[in-house]
Amino acid sequence: MRKQRDRLQWALSALFLVTLIGSSSLDPAVCPAGEFPVKSSRDVRLMKAKVRAAQFLSKATFGPTQESIDSLARRISEIGFKRATSQWIDQQFDLQPTSHEAVARDIIHVDGREPNTQSIGVSLYRYQAWWHIALTSEDQLRQRVAWALSQIFVIGDSGTGFNNDDKRSIGGGRETITDWLGMSDYYDMLSEGIDGTYRELLEDVTYHPCMGDWLSSRGNRKANISAGRFPDENYAREIMQLFSVGLYHMHQDGRLKIDENGNLIPTYDNEQIKELGRLFTGFKYKHYSRNDFYVPRNFGEPMEIHVAEHDNNLNYSEDPNAPASKTVFGTVLPPLPSAVTQADVKAEIGAGLDAIANHPNVAPFICRLLIQRMVKSNPSRAYLRRVTRIFNDNGRGVRGDLKAVVKAILTDPELYRGHRVVRRRNPTRVDVIVRGTEYSRLREPILRTTSLIRAMRPTTNYAAGYMMLSNGVGGEFGQMPFRSPSVFNFYLPDYQPPGDLIGHTPSRRNPYDSLYAPEFQILNGVTANKMLNRFRVWAYRRYVQYGMRKGTCRITFHLEPELELAKDLANLDEILRRFDLWLCNGSMSEATKTSIKNAIASEPSASNVERLEVILNAVVLSPDCAVEQ
Known part of the structure; x- marks a missing residue:
């Protein structure tokens, strides 16, 4: 069965890979996605709230968990989406910021070393600390916003x-921090700066x-x-081009201004x-x-x-x-x-x-970048206008209040308009309908990784509970914290993949009369194949394991309830619905689910373990998971 399973998985993987790489020339129309059967009207309300909670948390954290979805969904069903998410945001910002420098020092001390221990690659503890915080910290929102800011102030x-x-x-009896901790200090500065x-x-x-x-x-x-x-003049140029106003004058809704001759106006x-x-x-x-x-x-x-x-x-x-x-x-x-x-x-x-x-350009320029990094690649004119209004004045006369801007971004109706969540009858169920191109974005490799691990009820074997990946992940995925190849980030905000969007014309709500897909700049045949291989290994092992500066860290996936369900082919729908909610925010199409179920059913002698491994990998590699609605 192992060889049969491998052939099956590679066939599904190849299909999904071709679909994803070719998606720059495809325009998914409004179409049905996930279906979630329920028993009562009360269950309908809660199921809708779960989909909304998963969708919100995928943008406000490094990935939703079953517990975080259930907790926020209960609150949404009680008081509504905006009030519940606003409360969640306030609670998150009240948490003490997790310090990257402090965590890096702690891991070093657990390993019995010092920050200036020579000839061991001690600087790599910087990456170990980042992964642990992204995967486990309570202040998920602050850390997610810091990750967005680190891709602006690069x-x-x-x-x-x-x-x-x-x-x-x-002098004065003082010493510096070890040089490599400087970048962790910089990241902490961004994290703490969210308060101002x-x-x-x-x-x-x-x-x-x-x-x-x-x-x-x-x-x-x-x-x-x-x-x-x-x-x-290096900083002089980049503080304007990348950190504040951009290249051309903009309206507050993101549209570029033009002069009397129809030319763009340089800032x-x-x-x-x-x-x-x-x-x-x-x-x-x-x-x-x-x-x-x-x-x-x-x-x-x-x-x-x-x-x-x-x-x-x-x-x-x-x-x-x-x-x-x-x-x-x-x-x-x-x-x-x-x-x-x-x-x-x-x-x-x-x-x-x-x-x-x-400068009047700062609000639309910075707000657009934050929305791209947290919600979607192509915010509408109305979305930008609403958020820039808060940037310009938080309601108390303060300009550039970062907490207020983040709240405006994450509680805006456009965050969840990529989904329509509707009640159906005969049988009673909740259907998710995705709205396609202008409401979506390709997930960053880093976020695909953190979302997968966080959803799998992970535990670690490393001392003091540290949960870490190797910096080598960057070589496979084309992206790694602290390792931007230039001040222009891993990808440009205006990047467009080669080829045409067949049959699609940007709507009037789009400020640029054009569509952008930044993350596609690092998706190619090489990085896509390496991600396919890496996710395949993790799914088949049901753990992530890398060598650290001292010893090995294994992050184990705990899917015992799903393994029990996988013993019966009748439970495949339930397993797929769970993975859909945790990893795809309910956007996985029934066609994709049917392809996976049919492939599993074609091998009735497969064990429950083999079934679950194939299902998990197929979900993670699917375009429905890679493209966030």
Whole structure:
């Protein structure tokens, strides 16, 4: 049976793989998806709530569990979707943030090592900590939003010194954190920054030494005309293009503005880049006793300003008649005094960040990116308008309140409009109807992985209950936390797969008159095949296992109830409904389920274990699971 099972699974896998890779040229029309039989009207209400809960949790966490679905569904059935999810969001944000740096240190100590233990690849504990937090932390919403923010304010571990296992004295009896922990510190900054505003987070990002090294603002010197030296403009360019306003002026509903000739209107030009290049000068590592510009690396504290290397508007200019000030998006920054202090420079930089954060493009630009990372690839004009309204004013006069923005994103009706959940009779059941292209997105490989593991009632054999995967997963899936190949993230927000969407024209609700599918940029024949193989191994073993820095971590799936059900072919529907709800949010089509059931039934001598393994793998690999509605 093992060979027969393998042939069966490979046939299903090949079918699903071809369907998924070819889906960039297919437009799934509104069509029936899951069917969930119920016995009474009360059960109808609860079943609808379960589908809604699963759909919500797949976007607000690293994957729903049976317990989390049941808990939220009960609350939804009692007080309604928006009130229940709003309460859930508030409860999540009240939880203490889980620190990546602290968890990494704890795992190291469990292994009997130190953060600066040499020659063991100690920096890889950074990834182990990330996986454990994503898979197990209580503050799931905060961590999921931090993951989204990390794909906007991007840094990657190819930066100078990011993987070093050294620390050093920085005066005053103080030592730095070990270099490799700097990226964990940066991630924690994003996580904790959710409690504040976009403007506050933008400043934290600007002063963080990892960003300083990644985009070369740390060590950025003022110009020396005679020596032919001008400020580095790397951070100046990316803070506008990627972290705030984007390339072109936008309406608040996401539509791009055009001039009288029908051309897009750029948000900035080369002169604006130069002005910001001058603004972001003088940054250096924090040190407690040395006052020179080139002090030892310190990735654990915000950068400080070396006044002598900050452009003071007085000692150079390509135009000798230029004003002794800097201008950011039309805002003339306050002139610096003749005797400049560090406080003066920070005030000038703060004024420049104010001008950036107050640009009208920031709300639609940032809100669109957050919606793409959390809900769907193509938010409608109305969805963007509703969320940007909250970004611009949270109702209490605060701009850029990140918690309020997240709540607006996750409680908006468009989050669940990818599904219609309806009651049917004869027999009584709840049907899920999916609405197709403009309501969907391809799941990121990371989220497919975390969702699978979290749904399987996992336990771990590792000391102190740590649940971890290897950083090698990134080489198989094309995506790994902390390992973005460039500041442009793993994929571009405007990426479109090659080929046409046959028979589909974007609706008027779409702000761009075009459809985008960012995650498809890393889906190709190689990564799809590697994911197929990896998920197949996990499903057949019913565990995930990787070697760690010390020993092996095995994450075991506990599917005993489903194994018992699999003893009887009459229970296949129930198993598929469970996996559909946990892994596909109820969107798996009955046609897909029938294909799986028929394949299983064709081998009546198969054991319950073999049946369950094939079912699990077929569900995980199906387009219904890969494409989130």
